[in-house]
Amino acid sequence: MMIRALLFATGLALLLAGCRASPGTLTIAMKDMHFRQGEVHVRAGQPVTLRVVNEDGYAHAFDIDAFAIHRPLAAHETAEITFTPEPAGQYTFYCGSPGHMAAGMTGVLIVEE
Numbered sequence: 001m002m003i004r005a006l007l008f009a010t011g012l013a014l015l016l017a018g019c020r021a022s023p024g025t026l027t028i029a030m031k032d033m034h035f036r037q038g039e040v041h042v043r044a045g046q047p048v049t050l051r052v053v054n055e056d057g058y059a060h061a062f063d064i065d066a067f068a069i070h071r072p073l074a075a076h077e078t079a080e081i082t083f084t085p086e087p088a089g090q091y092t093f094y095c096g097s098p099g100h101m102a103a104g105m106t107g108v109l110i111v112e113e
């Protein structure tokens with residue numbers, strides 16, 4: 001029993017280490033007029049890829065004005081957006097489809113020093 005628990009813990013540690021090995025990609029999913037990840041943390045000056053997943057059956061968009069990101073997404077489309085966020089600070093991301101931001105499709109990208 002102890003060995004099983006130990007193996008499980010080791011496997012979990014490896015899994016977590018694996019996740020940490022590729023910190024460059026973050027997923028932000030859109031579903032039912034909101035972002036599943038309302039707050040996303042990235043590192044200033046380090047290239048990051050945002051994997052934006054539209055889980056809805058209608059169009060959305062992913063926008064961050066400060067980084068000139070304006071990406072329309074068709075129904076069920078996934079887009080990968082790579083950029084280097086800087087300087088450190090807090091930036092609003094939102095869906096640029098008419099009325100969606102007002103309906104709650106907004107979140108915060110926190111760029112850490």
Ligand SMILES: [Cu+2]
Binds near residue numbers: 059096
């Ligand atoms: Cu939208």
